[in-house]
Amino acid sequence: MSTSSAISMPMVTMPLLASTPASKLTLNRLFMAAAVALNAEIRRTKARLLEEVVKLQKLVLKKVKGLTKEELSIRNDLVLALPERIRAIPDGSMAGAKQTANWAASASHKNIMFDSSDGNFDSEFFQQSEESSQFRQEYEMRRMKQDQGLDVISEGLDTLKNLANDMNEELDRQVPLIDEIDTKVDKATSDIKNTNVRLKETVTKMRSSQNFCIDIILLCVILGIASYLYNVLK
Amino acid sequence: MGSDPEKLIIKADKLTKLSLTRWSADWRGATLLYEQAAVGFRLAKDYEKAKVAFEKASKGQEMLSSQWDAAKHMESAAALAKELNNWGEVADFYRRASELYTECGRSQPASDALAKGARALEDAAPDEAIQLYTDACTILEEDGKEHMAFDLYRAATSVYIKLEKYADAATFLLRWGLAADKCKATHSQFKAYLSAIVVYLYAHDFKEAEKCYNDCSQIDAFLSSDQGRCASKLLSAYADGDIEEIKRVAQSSTISNLDHMIIRLARKLPTGDVSAMKANAGNEQEEPLDEDDLT
Numbered sequence: 001m002s003t004s005s006a007i008s009m010p011m012v013t014m015p016l017l018a019s020t021p022a023s024k025l026t027l028n029r030l031f032m033a034a035a036v037a038l039n040a041e042i043r044r045t046k047a048r049l050l051e052e053v054v055k056l057q058k059l060v061l062k063k064v065k066g067l068t069k070e071e072l073s074i075r076n077d078l079v080l081a082l083p084e085r086i087r088a089i090p091d092g093s094m095a096g097a098k099q100t101a102n103w104a105a106s107a108s109h110k111n112i113m114f115d116s117s118d119g120n121f122d123s124e125f126f127q128q129s130e131e132s133s134q135f136r137q138e139y140e141m142r143r144m145k146q147d148q149g150l151d152v153i154s155e156g157l158d159t160l161k162n163l164a165n166d167m168n169e170e171l172d173r174q175v176p177l178i179d180e181i182d183t184k185v186d187k188a189t190s191d192i193k194n195t196n197v198r199l200k201e202t203v204t205k206m207r208s209s210q211n212f213c214i215d216i217i218l219l220c221v222i223l224g225i226a227s228y229l230y231n232v233l234k
Numbered sequence: 235m236g237s238d239p240e241k242l243i244i245k246a247d248k249l250t251k252l253s254l255t256r257w258s259a260d261w262r263g264a265t266l267l268y269e270q271a272a273v274g275f276r277l278a279k280d281y282e283k284a285k286v287a288f289e290k291a292s293k294g295q296e297m298l299s300s301q302w303d304a305a306k307h308m309e310s311a312a313a314l315a316k317e318l319n320n321w322g323e324v325a326d327f328y329r330r331a332s333e334l335y336t337e338c339g340r341s342q343p344a345s346d347a348l349a350k351g352a353r354a355l356e357d358a359a360p361d362e363a364i365q366l367y368t369d370a371c372t373i374l375e376e377d378g379k380e381h382m383a384f385d386l387y388r389a390a391t392s393v394y395i396k397l398e399k400y401a402d403a404a405t406f407l408l409r410w411g412l413a414a415d416k417c418k419a420t421h422s423q424f425k426a427y428l429s430a431i432v433v434y435l436y437a438h439d440f441k442e443a444e445k446c447y448n449d450c451s452q453i454d455a456f457l458s459s460d461q462g463r464c465a466s467k468l469l470s471a472y473a474d475g476d477i478e479e480i481k482r483v484a485q486s487s488t489i490s491n492l493d494h495m496i497i498r499l500a501r502k503l504p505t506g507d508v509s510a511m512k513a514n515a516g517n518e519q520e521e522p523l524d525e526d527d528l529t
Contacts, residue, residue, distance in 0.1 A: 158487035159487060165421035172419065173381040
């Protein structure tokens with residue numbers, strides 16, 4: 001109601017005011033008022049829509065009969081996209097900045113524009129701008145270098161990850177093989193132990209009569225005597 | 235026992251031939267003589283006779299019911315046949331050796347024998363080689379030892395790619411993925427899937443590549459893995475027809491971690507006309523949008 005009257009007023013007064021250049025500024029201001037009012041209405045509608053979207057999100061997750069899984073995910077995606085679309089509707093909070101910058105007196109402090117077309121700058125401003133631009137450049141350079149370094153690290157990490165995964169799989173492959181080796185070696189060890197025991201028994205059987213050592217000693221004595229006699233008789 | 239191998243063979247033959255004076259063949263002695271003769275021939279570089287001697291020795295061992303030794307002799311005979319470039323015999327001998335190993339109940343040597351045969355035949359008779367590789371993989375899979383089969387899969391895929399049979403190569407790669415899945419080697423599985431997608435793209439078969447990607451995406455882990463992301467980037471680059479992007483993805487480290495023959499294919503991407511694929515993909519996308527339009 002108030003918006004419609006705000007709209008109709010400039011419609012009526014426009015031809016009257018359009019003539020005077022001095023009043024062009026006033027004309028702009030009137031349009032501004034209408035725009036502000038419209039924007040306010042848009043913002044109110046957006047807020048209401050956002051509330052509705054929350055309710056819709058809850059509804060979408062409920063499973064409906066006869067709906068395939070794909071359609072469900074499509075609906076889900078759509079609902080998720082809705083808040084973005086709602087927020088994207090221009091409600092003047094961005095447009096307002098451009099227009100307020102043109103107002104010399106009551107510049108809005110929220111949106112600082114770097115427009116150099118505004119007149120109230122003196123030489124000090126330019127000095128600062130040099131320093132700040134240098135600083136900005138250095139910041140950008142350092143950031144680029146950091147990005148490059150991080151890229152190199154990321155490549156190295158990729159290679160490491162691949163190597164580690166391959167090693168992991170290789171070790172998994174070797175585990176049952178080693179278990180098999182373990183079993184077989186155990187079996188071989190016990191076989192050898194058995195054989196050793198049997199060998200020991202056999203040798204002990206031969207030695208226990210004690211004739212074995214005596215035999216060898218007597219043999220050596222006889223050989224010594226024989227060689228001595230041989231040398232003497234030669 | 236350095237006597238002439240020929241004489242040994244004749245003696246051994248006499249021992250095995252049944253006649254009036256001999257009612258049963260003396261395989262033990264004969265086998266011994268055959269083995270000696272075979273070694274003698276091999277030293278004398280007389281491969282043909284050595285091969286024959288090994289065959290007879292193997293037969294002797296079979297008669298003595300020692301399949302392991304029989305199989306070993308068959309393998310030696312096959313190696314000599316390879317020297318002689320007698321490819322049919324190579325395949326036959328290795329198969330026989332593998333059968334003997336299977337009779338012993340040892341699957342690993344059986345598949346090894348087939349793999350050796352396949353490797354020997356790669357250049358001369360690649361189709362036979364592929365058959366041998368496939369049989370070797372089957373033997374291992376039946377015995378539950380899929381993790382040993384990875385090398386075989388890799389070798390078989392490289393032979394397929396050399397033969398430019400890309401559809402078969404991709405199918406084999408998917409089989410590799412299945413084997414990897416059974417032994418929970420997820421990294422190898424995902425690499426196999428990515429390789430299959432690359433092969434399809436190289437063969438200029440975008441639809442198959444997409445189908446493959448969708449099939450593999452059934453596995454959640456693949457979607458969120460490095461390889462899955464790389465595959466989706468590659469496919470979307472193809473759908474956009476962006477050659478620079480395709481080249482960039484192909485140079486990425488994920489692709490460089492695959493097997494070298496796949497890397498070679500990836501570096502050669504994109505093959506052919508990318509813009510044609512883009513047009514196809516664009517046509518397909520228009521219809522679904524209408525359904526999703528809520529207004």
